[in-house]
Amino acid sequence: MASSEIIAIGSELLLGETQDTNTAFLLRKLREIGVDIYRTQIIGDNVQRIANAIHESLSRVDIVITTGGLGPTIDDPTREAVAKAFDEDLVYHEALWDEIKVYFTNHDRQPTENNRRQAYLPASAQVIHNEIGTAPAFFVETNGKIVVSLPGVPVEMQYLTNTYVLDLLRDKYPTNDIILVRTLHSCGLGESVVDEAVAEFETWANPTLGLSAKGGITDLRITAKGRSREDASEKLTQLENEIRRRIGKHIFGVDDETLPKVVSRELRDAGLKLSLDEAGTDGKIAESFDEDVLTPDSGISADRDGVVSLSVSVSPAENGFNQVQLSCKTPRAARQMVRFFDPRLFSDQDYISLSLEFLRLAILYNE
Numbered sequence: 288m289a290s291s292e293i294i295a296i297g298s299e300l301l302l303g304e305t306q307d308t309n310t311a312f313l314l315r316k317l318r319e320i321g322v323d324i325y326r327t328q329i330i331g332d333n334v335q336r337i338a339n340a341i342h343e344s345l346s347r348v349d350i351v352i353t354t355g356g357l358g359p360t361i362d363d364p365t366r367e368a369v370a371k372a373f374d375e376d377l378v379y380h381e382a383l384w385d386e387i388k389v390y391f392t393n394h395d396r397q398p399t400e401n402n403r404r405q406a407y408l409p410a411s412a413q414v415i416h417n418e419i420g421t422a423p424a425f426f427v428e429t430n431g432k433i434v435v436s437l438p439g440v441p442v443e444m445q446y447l448t449n450t451y452v453l454d455l456l457r458d459k460y461p462t463n464d465i466i467l468v469r470t471l472h473s474c475g476l477g478e479s480v481v482d483e484a485v486a487e488f489e490t491w492a493n494p495t496l497g498l499s500a501k502g503g504i505t506d507l508r509i510t511a512k513g514r515s516r517e518d519a520s521e522k523l524t525q526l527e528n529e530i531r532r533r534i535g536k537h538i539f540g541v542d543d544e545t546l547p548k549v550v551s552r553e554l555r556d557a558g559l560k561l562s563l564d565e566a567g568t569d570g571k572i573a574e575s576f577d578e579d580v581l582t583p584d585s586g587i588s589a590d591r592d593g594v595v596s597l598s599v600s601v602s603p604a605e606n607g608f609n610q611v612q613l614s615c616k617t618p619r620a621a622r623q624m625v626r627f628f629d630p631r632l633f634s635d636q637d638y639i640s641l642s643l644e645f646l647r648l649a650i651l652y653n654e
């Protein structure tokens with residue numbers, strides 16, 4: 288299986304002024320073609336540091352992808368850094384300069400002289416033509432390994448990855464396994480409780496299992512490798528079934544499914560409407576639902592057929608804790624619950640998740 292590392296370039300990333308969304312995109316795409324990821328890193332606009340990082344990455348992996356630093360200004364150092372890493376000169380390409388001028392003409396603009404910098408590439412580089420921007424991408428090969436340098440503008444980077452880079456990597460590393468990921472979302476159990484329930488699976492080599500918690504929700508991320516998509520999917524399903532045997536009642540969704548959307552769907556499927564009364568939550572619970580499942584007025588009696596009511600009240604309690612009172616009535620049952628949360632440790636999202644899980648269980652399990 289081919290291995291890779293990603294180097295995001297730009298001092299603005301290190302300063303926290305710009306969010307690095309490119310790396311997350313590339314991680315997903317590389318996974319889809321079965322390329323293992325060893326590590327990612329961010330480096331500022333420094334030629335020597337970037338060159339050193341490329342050298343180090345090539346000592347570990349087959350594929351190095353850089354993003355950013357291909358613009359026309361002096362602080363766009365990637366071309367020079369890649370040339371330095373391979374001990375090469377930058378070479379001017381008149382044809383690239385012509386392409387850049389055509390791009391500007393087609394957009395009713397005039398290039399400046401510093402745009403000419405973008406027509407210089409490392410001597411052994413092969414061009415990846417950028418039809419939607421001014422920064423040509425490129426790749427350099429050495430001893431069966433490859434460095435691919437992509438623009439930092441997300442729309443350009445994504446276009447070039449989907450259009451050229453994935454096919455390039457598939458051709459050069461055709462024997463990769465397929466890597467699939469499935470994420471189960473759970474609520475109502477703390478991360479430590481979930482961990483205890485599935486601990487034996489966290490030591491598996493393939494598939495693997497990892498946990499993460501945020502906003503009252505614990506995610507269980509299953510990753511599987513296989514010689515085919517069917518093989519990897521079968522491994523995912525095997526572990527998912529084992530997990531569901533232990534905590535299935537508390538798993539509300541998979542992958543892109545969110546708790547508000549799941550509860551909205553379950554209300555809709557059950558032919559129910561929700562009457563919601565909130566206090567101390569700034570209306571955030573109502574905002575999370577699909578509008579079509581909410582009654583237009585609050586406080587409707589739960590005794591009416593086809594109406595579920597949920598009352599949520601957050602108020603200060605003793606010892607600096609917040610008291611969250613939940614009351615849910617369905618056409619079949621009524622239930623109340625009081626929880627105490629330390630507001631320094633729990634956010635509004637925790638209260639929202641708790642409320643929605645309480646409602647979900649009331650609908651599905653008459654609890």
